[in-house]
Amino acid sequence: xxxxxxxxxxxxxxxxxxxxxxxxxxxxxxxxxxxxxxxxxxxxxxxxxxxxxxxxxxxxxxxxxxxxxxxxxxxxxxxxxxxxxxxxxxxxxxxxxxxxxxxxxxxxxxxxxxxxxxxxxxxxxxxxxxxxxxxxxxxxxxxxxxxxxxxxxxxxxxxxxxxxxxxxxxxxxxxxxxxxxxxxxxxxxxxxxxxxxxxxxxxxxxxxxxxxxxxxxxxxxxxxxxxxxxxxxxxxxxxxxxxxxxxxxxxxxxxxxxxxxxxxxxxxxxxxxxxxxxxxxxxxxxxxxxxxxxxxxxxxxxxxxxxxxxxxxxxxxxxxxxxxxxxxxxxxxxxxxxxxxxxxxxxxxxxxxxxxxxxxxxxxxxxxxxxxxxxxxxxxxxxxxxxxxxxxxxxxxx
Numbered sequence: 291x292x293x294x295x296x297x298x299x300x301x302x303x304x305x306x307x308x309x310x311x312x313x314x315x316x317x318x319x320x321x322x323x324x325x326x327x328x329x330x331x332x333x334x335x336x337x338x339x340x341x342x343x344x345x346x347x348x349x350x351x352x353x354x355x356x357x358x359x360x361x362x363x364x365x366x367x368x369x370x371x372x373x374x375x376x377x378x379x380x381x382x383x384x385x386x387x388x389x390x391x392x393x394x395x396x397x398x399x400x401x402x403x404x405x406x407x408x409x410x411x412x413x414x415x416x417x418x419x420x421x422x423x424x425x426x427x428x429x430x431x432x433x434x435x436x437x438x439x440x441x442x443x444x445x446x447x448x449x450x451x452x453x454x455x456x457x458x459x460x461x462x463x464x465x466x467x468x469x470x471x472x473x474x475x476x477x478x479x480x481x482x483x484x485x486x487x488x489x490x491x492x493x494x495x496x497x498x499x500x501x502x503x504x505x506x507x508x509x510x511x512x513x514x515x516x517x518x519x520x521x522x523x524x525x526x527x528x529x530x531x532x533x534x535x536x537x538x539x540x541x542x543x544x545x546x547x548x549x550x551x552x553x554x555x556x557x558x559x560x561x562x563x564x565x566x567x568x569x570x571x572x573x574x575x576x577x578x579x580x581x582x583x584x585x586x587x588x589x590x591x592x593x594x595x596x597x598x599x600x601x602x603x604x605x606x607x608x609x610x611x612x613x614x615x616x617x618x619x620x621x622x623x624x625x626x627x628x629x630x631x632x633x634x635x636x637x638x639x640x641x642x643x644x645x646x647x648x649x650x651x652x653x654x655x656x657x658x659x660x661x662x663x664x665x666x667x668x669x670x671x672x673x674x675x676x677x678x679x680x681x682x683x684x685x686x687x688x
Contacts, residue, residue, distance in 0.1 A: 302420045306430060308473050309413045312372055313434030314441075315469040316406040319383045319462030320348065321442035323399070329455035334392040344396040346645075348403040353641035355407025357500060360634025363412030371412040373473055378405030380466035387460030411634040418621050425572060428621075429564025429614035436557030440550065500635040508623035509632070511681070512616060513639050515576060518674035519612040520644025522583065522667045526552075526606060528648040529655070529663070533590070537660040538599045548603050555607030564614030572615040577678035580671045583609025587668035591661045609671065 327341050363371045382402035389395035414428065421427040449458040504510060530552065534545040567575040586605030589598055617633075624632040647667075655663040 305420060306417060306427060308469075309372075309417060309431050310434040311469045312376060312409065312413065312473060313431060314438045315434075315462070315466045316375060316379045316409045317435040317438035318442055318445075318465055319379050319402060320352075320406050321438055322383075322446050322459050322462045323348075323386070323402075325443050325446035326450050326455040326458055329450060330392075330395070333455065334395070336392050340392065344392075344399050347396065348399045349645060350642070351400050351403030352407040353638050353645065355404050356411050356637035356641065357634035359408040360411040360415065360632065362408070363415055368412035368416035369473070371408055372416070373470060375405050375408035375412075376466050376470040376473065378408060380463040380470065381405075383463035383466065384460055387456040387463070411637060414617070414621065414633060423565070423568045424621055425564035425567035425614045425618035426561055427564065428617050429559075429561035429611075432560040432613050433557050436553060436560060439553045440557065443550075503624070503632045503635055504639060506623070509620060509636065512620035512623055513636055515612075515616045515674060515678070516620065516636065516640035517643045518580070518670055519610070519616060520640050521647040521650075522587070522671055523610050523647070524644055525647035525651040525663075525667060526610065529651060530603070530606075533655075533660050533664060534599060534603075537590075537664075538594055538596060540596055540599065544596070548600065552603050552607045552610075555604060556610045559608060559611035560614055563611040564618065567615035567618055572619045573678050573682055576612055576615045576619070577675045577682065579609045579612050579615075580675035580678065583612075584668045584672040584675060587664050587671065591663075591665040591668060 323345065330341055331337070359371055359375070362374075379402060382398050382405050385398040386395060386402065389398055414431065417427050417431060418424050445461065446455075446458045449461055504513060531542075531545045531549045534540045534548060535542060540548065563575060563579065582605050586602045586609060589602035589605070593599075593602075620636045621633055624636075651663040651666060654666060
């Protein structure tokens with residue numbers, strides 16, 4: 291291997307490492323808010339529903355920011371947008387910690403959604419231009435988000451108990467600033483990745499242009515698959531601990547430990563599912579993951595007790611590693627000049643629709659019981675697995 295190729299390899303892996311850290315930082319700042327909700331209620335004297343509405347607004351803004359962030363990455367370069375995302379996240383976290391009222395807290399939560407929403411699409415485009423094995427790289431990149439899911443509850447509890455919720459929420463700013471410094475220093479070195487011809491980012495975010503990208507059959511099918519996975523993922527994130535306590539009779543501590551194990555499984559399998567997708571085929575791997583998830587959710591819905599809950603949650607965790615193969619499928623279905631704004635439009639679409647998962651499952655649980663709510667998740671993933679089986683069979687039959 292030549293000295294030049296070694297330098298290129300080092301630059302690519304340095305970019306990947308920095309992006310993993312950046313994804314950890316922006317997602318940590320978001321996830322530090324949920325564990326301190328009881329403290330927010332006491333501090334501002336408001337209902338849980340009001341705070342829930344603020345958090346929903348943050349995630350909606352996060353979803354809507356995906357397409358503009360992709361267009362900005364195409365126009366100004368993904369590294370600049372990543373720096374802007376980290377800076378916006380840091381400012382929003384500090385502002386949240388200092389918010390004097392619920393109204394200002396809500397406004398700064400929306401700003402946090404903007405900062406976090408700016409990050410993922412240009413970062414993925416940056417990595418996709420540097421690596422050929424896109425699935426594995428997306429899997430490694432997504433470990434940053436899953437690691438934040440593991441760290442945020444413990445960090446918020448520790449800092450909140452000792453220093454109060456403002457310090458807990460504000461700690462996300464410190465991490466974002468540290469990573470911003472690393473991106474600013476390391477991101478400027480090394481051989482630049484090849485970039486597509488500069489496009490008119492302003493024109494590319496027009497609704498008609500975005501609909502045209504999303505209407506392409508390979509892209510539309512990828513959006514459908516991602517919507518299935520996101521619907522189940524957000525519903526699980528919202529209700530799994532409660533479901534384990536109410537339906538399976540686990541204690542709060544046991545449910546929390548099993549929820550942490552779920553995050554650990556999802557984090558560990560991100561690069562594995564990406565690697566498998568690159569070598570075995572993205573649709574085959576995604577179909578297998580969805581089938582295992584359908585089995586896991588069905589087991590959770592139809593049985594009771596820890597003896598079945600533990601392996602069933604493990605199966606669900608395995609299924610939630612769907613991100614790398616599905617996102618790699620979407621990225622490669624797009625033209626190189628569309629990978630920024632196009633992938634942003636894909637993410638906006640599936641996150642917005644997938645965000646209905648908590649509302650639908652929660653409503654079903656209220657009206658018909660938890661078994662029906664989680665049974666729906668089994669059915670949704672089963673439909674996704676069946677559709678992939680049909681597509682694979684048709685491709686083989688031709």
